[in-house]
């Protein structure tokens with residue numbers, strides 16, 4: 001007992017860890033669960049890949065399902081012949097631009113709706129109508145208007161991004177606590193102050209949820225438009241490999257597209273965590 | 284001297300869905316400059332409504348609210364309002380929450396140094412030094428109230444409206460905060476309107492207590508509390524006069540509480 005006290009007094013900068021944090025059954029159970037989950041996930045991935053590799057050409061022709069090793073060499077081939085990096089780059093640019101344009105428009109319209117109920121009532125039926133258009137059907141029109149270049153793809157990605165961001169921002173702006181608004185008005189806030197200091201920050205939680213949700217939409221939009229216009233990007237790579245019956249190549253481009261989507265989503269989540277630090281800090 | 288706030292024959296009706304709620308009926312009262320007025324009444328009797336009207340956040344149904352003799356026609360930015368609900372901005376740390384009023388309207392003219400000095404002074408006054416960088420979600424209920432108080436005082440308004448500020452706190456913490464509120468208020472000459480449903484709390488801190496009836500809220504009794512200041516909130520209930528005030532006001536309040544239960 002006396003020993004513990006003495007040793008604790010020795011390390012003043014670091015608070016001593018109570019023994020209970022190491023041995024309490026709840027702590028150990030928690031740790032065990034984390035390990036089980038990690039191991040199971042890896043095992044599942046390995047087993048899946050192995051089964052795929054073994055099934056290929058034994059159970060099902062590799063023409064249909066290719067195989068992990070063939071996909072890997074296709075990936076190396078694309079990298080070596082200089083197709084992959086430019087394709088990723090183009091798709092990334094289109095996705096980012098479409099995301100930015102659609103996101104900005106969604107936030108602006110969502111805030112306007114939230115702040116002015118009259119605007120919301122007037123425009124509501126039009127937005128419902130616009131949202132019901134099957135978006136892919138617009139691509140031929142966009143090509144007609146803007147050609148098969150960058151603009152068509154960005155615009156299409158933006159139309160997919162707009163609605164989730166808009167709907168979330170609108171919900172967020174409606175969710176703003178009336179009490180906060182009252183209190184800041186008594187402090188002498190102008191209308192603009194109320195928007196800047198209460199509406200926008202308060203809606204931000206919802207805005208980010210919308211943005212995070214629509215990153216995959218931006219990527220889908222860019223890829224689909226590329227498949228239509230058939231000149232560059234990952235969508236083009238996917239289409240062209242499939243047309244050539246290059247199953248491995250198709251899978252490889254899909255894989256890269258998926259990874260790109262994951263990376264972008266991760267990026268937005270990071271930005272969200274940083275901006276909404278006050279939420280993750282809940283003690 | 285004109286009273287700083289004056290309620291003239293105020294009545295107010297709300298719609299709750301299809302139902303009409305008669306919140307206030309013919310309330311006439313005055314708030315003198317520099318006094319600490321407590322308003323007590325059963326819950327739902329229109330106390331918050333009265334404060335909302337004083338802040339100019341809603342219009343009376345009939346009657347009028349006068350501030351320094353002038354009828355209120357818009358939001359009253361001369362007062363500061365600690366509402367019943369917690370309403371710090373959750374995305375701002377304590378320091379930035381306290382800074383909020385100094386970013387707005389006429390207060391924004393303060394120089395940077397003055398502003399920093401004031402914020403630090405009021406954070407210290409409410410005893411939150413060391414918690415400047417904490418988010419509201421990291422504070423206890425009592426500390427959030429302290430932060431709200433600092434935010435209300437930092438722009439040095441003439442009138443402070445407080446709506447059941449200590450209602451949700453445990454009994455001991457309530458006493459501690461009452462003591463601190465009195466320490467901050469005594470000697471400042473500021474007007475404080477303090478709404479509570481706790482009669483003992485009202486008598487403990489106030490110069491004058493108004494008792495309201497249950498809905499529709501009317502004024503049932505007004506009593507001057509002539510207990511000496513500075514007051515000791517922990518010992519005051521054993522001071523001779525306290526019991527008499529309590530009994531008199533309680534008899535005014537009691538009728539309605541029984542009524543309220545039947546409804």
Ligand SMILES: Nc1ncnc2c1ncn2[C@@H]1O[C@H](COP(=O)(O)OP(=O)(O)O)[C@@H](O)[C@H]1O
Pocket residue numbers: 297298299304305306324325326327328329330331332333498
């Ligand atoms: N903005 C409002 N809309 C509808 N009803 C309200 C509103 N504000 C208050 N009321 C109603 O008016 C009555 C008095 O409310 P309030 O002033 O909050 O009472 P208290 O603060 O004394 O508890 C209650 O029945 C309440 O439901």
Ligand SMILES: [Mg+2]
Pocket residue numbers: 327330331332367446
């Ligand atoms: Mg109330």
